[in-house]
Amino acid sequence: MQIYLPIAEVSVNAFLLLGLGGLVGVLSGMFGVGGGFLMTPLLFFIGIPPAVAVATEANQIVASSFSGVLAHFKRRTVDLRMGTVLLIGGLIGAALGVMVFNYLKAQGQVDLLVKLCYVVFLGVIGGLMFFESLKAIRNTKRGKPPARKKHNWIHGLPFKMRFRVSGLYISVIPPVVVGIAVGILAAIMGVGGGFIMVPAMIYLLGMPTKVVVGTSLFQIIFVTAFTTMLHATTNYTVDIVLAVLLLVGGVIGAQIGTRIGVKMKAEQLRILLALMVLAVCGKLALDLLLQPSEVFSLGAAGGH
Amino acid sequence: MRALLPLLLAALLLALPARANEEIVLGLSQAEVSITTNFNGSEILVYGAVKRDQPIPDGPELQVVMTVSGPSEPVIVRRKEKRFGIWVNTEAVEVDRAPSYYAVVTSAPMADVLKRTEDLRHKVSIPRAIRSVGAPMEIADAASFTQALIRIRKAAEQYQVIEGGVTVDEQTLFRAAVRLPAALTEGAYDTRIFLTRSGNVVAQYETIIDVRKVGLERWLFTLSRENAFLYGLMSLAIAIAAGWGASAIFSVFRR
Numbered sequence: 001m002q003i004y005l006p007i008a009e010v011s012v013n014a015f016l017l018l019g020l021g022g023l024v025g026v027l028s029g030m031f032g033v034g035g036g037f038l039m040t041p042l043l044f045f046i047g048i049p050p051a052v053a054v055a056t057e058a059n060q061i062v063a064s065s066f067s068g069v070l071a072h073f074k075r076r077t078v079d080l081r082m083g084t085v086l087l088i089g090g091l092i093g094a095a096l097g098v099m100v101f102n103y104l105k106a107q108g109q110v111d112l113l114v115k116l117c118y119v120v121f122l123g124v125i126g127g128l129m130f131f132e133s134l135k136a137i138r139n140t141k142r143g144k145p146p147a148r149k150k151h152n153w154i155h156g157l158p159f160k161m162r163f164r165v166s167g168l169y170i171s172v173i174p175p176v177v178v179g180i181a182v183g184i185l186a187a188i189m190g191v192g193g194g195f196i197m198v199p200a201m202i203y204l205l206g207m208p209t210k211v212v213v214g215t216s217l218f219q220i221i222f223v224t225a226f227t228t229m230l231h232a233t234t235n236y237t238v239d240i241v242l243a244v245l246l247l248v249g250g251v252i253g254a255q256i257g258t259r260i261g262v263k264m265k266a267e268q269l270r271i272l273l274a275l276m277v278l279a280v281c282g283k284l285a286l287d288l289l290l291q292p293s294e295v296f297s298l299g300a301a302g303g304h
Numbered sequence: 305m306r307a308l309l310p311l312l313l314a315a316l317l318l319a320l321p322a323r324a325n326e327e328i329v330l331g332l333s334q335a336e337v338s339i340t341t342n343f344n345g346s347e348i349l350v351y352g353a354v355k356r357d358q359p360i361p362d363g364p365e366l367q368v369v370m371t372v373s374g375p376s377e378p379v380i381v382r383r384k385e386k387r388f389g390i391w392v393n394t395e396a397v398e399v400d401r402a403p404s405y406y407a408v409v410t411s412a413p414m415a416d417v418l419k420r421t422e423d424l425r426h427k428v429s430i431p432r433a434i435r436s437v438g439a440p441m442e443i444a445d446a447a448s449f450t451q452a453l454i455r456i457r458k459a460a461e462q463y464q465v466i467e468g469g470v471t472v473d474e475q476t477l478f479r480a481a482v483r484l485p486a487a488l489t490e491g492a493y494d495t496r497i498f499l500t501r502s503g504n505v506v507a508q509y510e511t512i513i514d515v516r517k518v519g520l521e522r523w524l525f526t527l528s529r530e531n532a533f534l535y536g537l538m539s540l541a542i543a544i545a546a547g548w549g550a551s552a553i554f555s556v557f558r559r
Contacts, residue, residue: 238539
């Protein structure tokens with residue numbers, strides 16, 4: 001069934017959009033990532049104009065994250081305190097990120113920078129997670145106890161705070177810094193930032209994987225809601241019909257994903273996320289390295 | 305001066321039928337295209353007749369050329385080049401005006417129905433319909449950018465050339481069908497019909513097909529432009545409600 005999108009001004013298959021939404025929703029619920037880094041390229045591929053795809057995707061992530069976070073609230077796997085601290089950092093970072101983005105836009109080549117950002121971050125994060133999870137799985141097979149959390153320099157910082165749900169007693173400085181860094185990157189790359197946030201929480205802050213997903217979803221809701229409003233009021237690029245189709249699939253997918261995620265072991269969950277991140281990274285790297293079939297591309301004039 | 309004007313008009317009216325002794329009478333299957341939610345492209349049937357007060361002239365047969373053109377807008381064409389091992393956008397050319405949709409339908413091969421000079425005058429063929437004033441000095445092959453624009457839009461069926469798409473009967477009746485794609489921009493679609501003999505335009509007719517969004521599509525589009533803040537809030541409210549709804553439904557299933 002074809003449906004005409006009023007803002008994107010293209011006609012697409014409604015079931016295709018429902019399916020895409022559902023697929024990304026499952027991943028979102030499983031891993032606590034918004035799924036923007038997967039969905040945005042997919043939308044480009046089916047012919048949605050990039051500006052509309054990025055803006056509408058933000059709106060859809062609000063829905064699937066909200067659906068996912070409710071499921072996590074029921075299991076008490078959301079660290080509200082940590083989420084709020086990260087969110088404060090995230091909003092500061094997002095504001096900084098928008099400034100960096102506009103500066104780079106004035107210099108030209110912002111598209112290239114965004115792509116390089118994707119390749120580098122997805123590659124590094126995916127690679128690190130993959131090898132770490134592989135090691136963890138091997139250790140459990142050999143019957144070795146999992147490595148305990150080490151006390152490092154992070155635990156020596158001031159302004160300590162107790163995060164009961166995460167079982168942590170650490171300074172608020174690292175979470176705020178992580179929030180800012182993720183906020184900057186999220187604004188430049190046009191995504192919620194879950195795929196950076198999740199590994200940062202596990203490896204930098206030492207939070208338990210089970211809590212990480214819910215907490216990440218919690219803060220993604222606010223960051224993407226903020227982005228949606230920004231796009232809707234300045235660029236008029238949020239397509240509500242497209243968003244509804246994606247989010248109907250997305251919210252259902254997120255519920256299913258959350259249930260799958262709970263049943264799986266933390267190491268397995270991480271290795272799957274790592275593989276997915278690496279796959280997207282590989283695809284983007286190939287686009288940059290191989291000669292495209294059409295070296296010309298069209299763009300709307302005016303945005304110099 | 306004031307007395308001269310009616311005289312001039314009268315002279316003009318007298319002169320007109322003498323110059324164009326073949327006139328076009330045209331009908332459209334629909335003068336308006338409404339974009340609804342389930343809009344999936346539209347086919348417009350154009351039919352017409354040639355009205356003349358003299359017998360059909362001898363010599364070359366009458367040919368018909370029709371163009372349908374969507375609203376024009378500037379477009380930036382970018383070219384990728386390999387730099388430091390990766391493909392990046394390097395040069396860009398701004399095409400000043402390019403129609404979002406353009407179809408040329410003719411009754412015979414383009415070369416037989418229209419002379420180059422007539423094409424230039426009436427801007428009929430696709431390259432003529434695009435206006436590119438000038439590329440930056442450092443770009444040597446600016447033409448390849450315009451060609452790329454045409455190639456990409458042709459692949460997306462936004463630009464079409466249908467030679468032999470007009471059927472002409474007895475040099476008097478003609479009909480043609482134009483297919484408008486599903487991805488359609490709103491606006492006035494300028495439709496022109498040319499009658500030609502041995503490549504020269506002998507008569508011309510212009511009309512407009514109005515393409516507009518209706519119903520829900522129109523309402524959402526207007527709201528997003530005029531009440532952007534409200535529209536944004538509505539989008540978020542729908543997102544939150546959908547997220548909550550799915551969660552509630554699933555918890556019912558689990559019990």
